[in-house]
Amino acid sequence: MVALVRTVAYLGLEARGVEVQCSVAPGLPKFNIVGLADKAVGESKERVRAALSSMGLALPPKRITINLSPADLPKEGSHYDLPIALALLAAMGVTDAEQLGDWIAVGELALDARIVPSPGVLLAAIHAGAEEVGLICPKGQGAEARWASEVPVCAAPDLASLLNHLKGTQRLPDPEPGVVENQAVAADLKQVKGQETAKRALEIAAAGGHNLLPLFP
Structure with missing residues (x-):
């Protein structure tokens, strides 16, 4: 049996x-x-193996190929x-393979089957919106994903609760959109580049604990 799950690169x-x-x-x-796949993706099989083991599931004694x-x-x-874990569970018959076709999944697995944040969920949410499919992501990134797209977002804390949600035996709450905070715009000394005289003045002020009075044209 071959199971398919969608994700992004x-x-x-x-995001593709x-x-x-x-x-x-x-x-x-x-x-x-x-x-x-790079080394981080190649190591995924060990994280997936450990995560399934923590849930009381063992890999079948067969040849498993992930493409x-x-x-x-x-x-x-x-x-x-x-997505690798979900595709494997679908191929094992633990979850419904057809149901997963309506979702894009992203997230790193901890060894105890928690779904922990990984970079890029904002791009994944935008891509899911363009494809008009839902997004499965870590709970800690649900607000970010919901803010970026109007598609359904399933933010799961761990693999077990995600499987129960997909089966309908548990309902994960819908994440609320995150709030964008406007930061005050101010001068930043790291923007001083070149200008050896100015840099020297900053070094002397910092070494002596002196105050600075910035003057802007």
Whole structure:
């Protein structure tokens, strides 16, 4: 059986769609991740294995292959943990594979099956809005994702509660949109570049504990 889960790859300030394909087939037990994955993604199988073990689930004694498609697109980061785990659970028959087709999933897994924040959820939310699908993300980033998009956002604290939510046995609360705080604009000394005389004056003032009186034209 092959199960599919959608996620994203981050390329600068752009998120591109990635399909996580999981195949569980007869053969010598092995867990492979292919599709131009970096070291952080390759280590995902150990985090997924430990997370499932903490939930009382064991990997089937079969040949498990995870393909991150398209294979020529570089995959970097730990946010692939959650979609890989969901694809594997769908292939094992633990969760509904068809239901996962309506979601994009991002998030790092802790060894105790908690879903912890990972960089880039804002880009993932914008991409989910463009694709008109929901977003599954860590609970700590739910407000950020909800602020960026009007699509459904499922912010889960751990893998077990996420599975229960998908099955309908538990209802995770909808995250509230985050509030953007306006910061006061003020001069910043780190903006002083070059100008050796000015930099020397700042060093002397800092060393002697003197005050500064900035004058702006």
